[in-house]
Amino acid sequence: MSALAYVLAQKKLPVSGSDQRTSHITERLAAVGAHIFSQQVKENLQAFGGESDAIEQHNGLPQVICSTAIGQENPEFQAAQSLGCHIFHRSDVLSALVAEYDSVAVGGTHGKTTTSSLIGYIFLVAGVDPTIIVGGEVDAWDGNARLGQGNYLVAEADESDGTLVKLRPQLGVVTNIELDHPDHYQSLDQVVEIFQTFAQQCDRLIACVDCPTIATGVVPYQVGYGLQNLEQADYWATDIHYGATSTQATIWERGDRLGEINLALLGAHNLSNALGAIAAARCCGVPFEPIAEALASFQGAKRRFEIRGQYQGITLIDDYAHHPSEIEVTLQAARLRAGQGRRVVAIFQPHRYSRTQAFFDEFAKAFKNADVTIITDIYSAGEKNVDNLTGEALQQAIAHQQDGDVAYYPDLQSLPTWLAPQLQTGDLVLLLGAGNLNQTIPSLLAQLSANGDPALPQAPLTQCSAPD
Secondary structure, eight states: OHHHHHHHHHTTOOOEEEOSSOOHHHHHHHHTTOEEESSOOTHHHHTTTTSSHHHHTTTTOOOEEEOTTOOTTOHHHHHHHHHTOOEEEHHHHHHHHHHHSEEEEEEOSSSHHHHHHHHHHHHHHTTOOOEEEEEEEEGGGTEEEEOOSSSEEEEEOOOTTSGGGGOOOSEEEEOOOOOOOTTTOSSHHHHHHHHHHHHHHSSEEEEETTSHHHHTTSSOOSEEEOSSOGGGOSEEEEEEEEOSSOEEEEEEETTEEEEEEEESSOSHHHHHHHHHHHHHHHHTTOOHHHHHHHHHHOOOOTTSSEEEEEETTEEEEEEOOOSHHHHHHHHHHHHHHHOTTOOEEEEEOOBOHHHHHHTHHHHHTTTTTOSEEEEOOOBOTTOOOTTOOOHHHHHHHHHTTOSSEEEEOOOTTTHHHHHGGGOBTTOEEEEEOSSSGGGGHHHHHHHHHHHOSOBOTTSOOOOOOOOO
16 A cells, blocks of 8 residues: 555655555655555544645545545544445555556565565666566565556565456466465465456466466466476476575576576575566566676565674564465575574464464474474464464474474563573574564664673573463
8 A cells, every 4th residue: 555655746746645654665655755544543534635636626525545444443444434435445556557567576475575575676777667566565665565667567466355356467477376365265276266357357467387277278378487397388497405594506497508697585486486577577678787787786675585684693583474384494594594503592473363263284383393382373464263263272282393492482572581591692583474574673682782691502492481
């Protein structure tokens, strides 16, 4: 929502909006002319009647844009209905913007933020000056959106609520297809149907052929990329070296050697994302040289293996991983970075009761690359806990699957105080999840500093335990 608001405000359209609290995101919107309310009340909609020509064209009422997260009980939504405002879904606005440009839309269950950000960054380095709308914040354009003057728009396309089918881009990219939102979809087949419709509405589709669902051909694509299923790939990599700070590989395009890349992101999943970005850039006519230059300097989106702080050899990493597949590949990347002799400490906040329940067994097996695993209580995201599911149940299931220490600690407020003494010099600490666990990072850094020097790596491991 904030990315769309930013682009519209930069286009000099009158934009107002609200959030429950101010943040750097709302401050950025205010800086480009958006009027921000710090609470969600019905009076916000009445404040703009007749204020501008653009609004007067709609009978003095603002056009209202909502996301799926806004429920019928929201006071602003109720006021918009009562006033007779035109109400649109966020996907309607994104669809309209996609139609204005030569658009590249990136969808998929995992990796779409990194892949779309990579494509946008490649276009920037290549001098294409794109408009960019993605789901994560990127330092290269100081946020989750930028308005360019070029012909291209790069957008992240979300399948979570099915609105992906509204987009009709010139070029589509699909990174993979799995069931991730059991609150909206009953089966993988329903997810596939959404991507089938998306594929039909793209002038051209690029897809990762390593994904078993895509490899079966149920989603029609014109360009394939992959690291494993090379028979179906138009773009692939050889001579791969997964290092602790970067990934090196040779890139091939339909049998022709394009050249070497030194990717500043870790792990096979990010090399796959980079291949998708390379394929998209090449389909848009970008030479390989600026592609390789961009891949070497791109530092990733925020909350995607983002280093948030270091103290006395302890490194804190924030990652949005909230699905078992994402957790597995993120911990694999963490193991690469940690190397020998360093512990990987995973702190996971499960996101949504429906997702935790649907993938309970998969979550239980996803933490095998962690030496220490800590599970917090489940972030509800507005869902009701109809099955009385707890983070402690998941912690017990994980403990049955691995030899490392596995603890349950439900209280986020006291988590930094409890955790800091447990950490040792050299620990790589990952805070995983799509909820608010990452908000504890500043307190954890402060607590580490207050505690002084941590234990040395060779010290006996202190058994993690939850509070009484």
